[in-house]
Amino acid sequence: MQNITIIGAGLAGSLLSIYLAKKDYGVNVYERRPDMRKAKISAGKSINLALSTRGIHALKEVGLYDEIKKISIPMYGRMIHSLDGSTSLQPYGKDMSEYINSVSRGELNKMLMDLAEEFPSVKFHFNMPCTSINMDKNEIYFRNDETGNAETIKSDITIATDGATSPVRMEMLKIPRFDFKQEYENYGYKELHIPPDANGHFRMETNALHIWPRGSFMLIALPNMDGSFTCTLFLAYDKSLGGENSFENLNSKEKIQGFFEKNFPDAIELMPELLNDFVSNPTGTLITVKCYPWCIEGKLALLGDSAHAIVPFFGQGMNAAFEDCTYLNECIDKFPGEWQKIFSNYQQLRKVNTDAIADLAQENFVEMRDLVADARFQLKKKIESVLFKKYPEIFIPKYTMVTFLRVPYSVALERGRIQETILHELIEGINKPEETDLKKADDLVKRMLTRLEIIS
Ligand SMILES: Cc1cc2nc3c(=O)[nH]c(=O)nc-3n(C[C@H](O)[C@H](O)[C@H](O)COP(=O)(O)OP(=O)(O)OC[C@H]3O[C@@H](n4cnc5c(N)ncnc54)[C@H](O)[C@@H]3O)c2cc1C
Structure with missing residues (x-):
């Protein structure tokens, strides 16, 4: 050979x-x-x-998935942290069988x-x-x-x-x-840490990917096997883009403290080493x-x-x-x-x-840092799940196609755009998912989409 x-x-x-x-x-x-x-x-x-279906498929092919599963923590949805400290879970999948995995x-x-x-x-x-x-x-x-x-x-x-x-x-x-x-985002990222509590337990919901969406920036946290969370702050580099919400502006411990107190009051309590971590950890770049x-x-x-x-x-x-x-x-x-x-x-x-x-x-990025906190976006997600239940082989959410199926990404992109157009038409003038015009939905779905070929 x-x-x-x-x-x-x-x-x-x-x-x-x-x-x-x-x-x-x-x-x-x-x-x-x-x-x-x-x-x-x-x-x-x-x-x-976050490890999901495509990665898992490959790990299964080489016979390593059972071992990796032992060091993976299932995350069933996004836990959204509002500014007032309230939280709400937005499930990723149709039920508990669909989740992503936090792995070191x-x-x-x-x-x-x-x-x-x-x-x-x-x-x-x-x-x-x-x-x-x-x-x-x-x-x-x-x-x-x-x-x-x-x-x-x-x-x-x-x-x-x-x-x-x-x-x-x-x-x-x-x-x-x-x-x-190559395209650099004008955003960087900084890793921070939420340690376990005194008993070695997680200090927030374990089985979720935590997000603090704040419009033009966000903090996220994924659980680790030792009871801690790794947090990542995604923030504009330059003042010209982010103003006071930028790495360029956070150039003193006072400013960093103030920024977290203002934007992530529930998270700051859980991060005893915030200031040291912020100053000593590098700011990572994001590139396509x-x-x-x-x-x-x-x-x-x-x-x-x-x-x-x-x-x-x-x-x-x-x-x-x-x-x-x-x-x-x-x-x-x-x-x-x-x-x-x-x-x-x-x-x-x-x-x-x-x-x-x-x-x-x-x-x-825009969905995670901004839209997830938006009421119209949440309504759209609810209509999406109504349509998914009604047409399980035709109208499949983009997130599901990308994360839980091995549908080619290009197909997920194309169908996602068509579905977005359908949802855009259906959401107009309504305030609750029950008000969805199902006759119009039926027409649109049958006219614009075909059955999705699933790769097992
Ligand atoms: C903040 C962040 C979060 C992410 N989260 C996720 C996630 O949740 N899920 C997900 O699927 N992906 C995620 N990714 C993406 C993921 O990290 C990469 O896609 C993945 O690491 C790609 O693997 P790779 O082996 O191609 O590259 P790498 O993992 O970067 O490996 C490249 C290797 O090549 C070595 N190398 C470099 N130069 C040389 C050289 N000259 N000679 C020899 N060796 C060299 C490096 O040392 C390294 O070991 C994330 C990325 C970032 C930045």
Whole structure:
């Protein structure tokens, strides 16, 4: 069997190495950081993540889901925290069988690496940042951070899972007609912490994703296995966009304290280390990357964030990266050993869909930070669930298609837009879901939508 080189042992690279090892490929995975199972390093980006159906499907395919389930906390809905301290739960799914899962990025990454290493054909090489590539010579260049030496590796098949700022993708910019677009949000994020209470218990509802929507900014919190919550504040960087509600303005402990007292009075009580956390934790950036092509002949392909970084507001970046692995695996089955066909089919199947989830994720930011607190939006959600019950195979909420089904993201985007038009027509002039004109709804649904093809 051919040997395959993977660059980046993050979530996607580690998972992909298992898929490939199961097919008897020899796999060398090169990672720029030390081994996170030995060194005490941050897993990078967010501490915990929402894992849903697409990611779960991939974990089941490699046989790891039962183990991951043990470190996952189900979240059945959004717990909305109003300014007056009142809370209300907006369920994510049709019933308790539909939920998303809070999981630790670090633990998940370590478990993926552990499973990968059970295959003798997989070898991880840590402290090895890739510095450049030369696909004419099939060579990849690394800096060995342990020895300080440069190293060159010959590789016939390379898959770059080196994340949103992918150095390999940067090298691909040299290819004629390589399309590349990156878009930074004028918003950053800051991770904060709600520790468990004195008895080690959660200090808020455990099985929910907490949101404090405040119009142009928001705070969210996901539960961890140790009884704590990781909170993330999403806020404008610049005063020019956010005014006093911006990272630029929160430049003293007094201002930070004042901002939280004013906007999150119920959360501040639960965050004894708020000021220290705020000052010492970095402010993360939010980027969307679209590029094309994702591959060079049958020699190299991008996968995961390196091909399509998205903003985190639909909780789909990792899920989409894991779904890339599922699709690449299917292409390997379909065209055994024919890597040019494998890569070009994989790219064709995925590109349109990852473009779609990038757009969906950007749109969802407004929904999360603003609309969830809006009475008309809530009414629209209720009408949506009436229609979902009445037409369970036709009118399926966008959130459900993205999160609980494996419907292609592009289909979810397109049908979501049509459904939005239908809801827009139905909500006009009414104040309660019971007032929905069901005859008009029937006409619109049957005229504008067809039965949805579900992928199991
Ligand atoms: C705040 C935030 C919240 C998020 N929440 C969610 C969520 O709830 N659900 C969800 O599905 N997704 C979420 N995501 C997205 C998710 O984190 C990413 O989509 C996911 O990590 C992508 O996996 P990846 O393996 O492609 O990239 P990464 O996880 O970034 O891994 C890339 C790896 O490559 C390594 N690397 C980089 N450069 C080099 C180099 N030169 N040489 C060798 N190795 C290199 C890195 O060290 C890293 O290990 C969130 C992202 C953010 C920022």
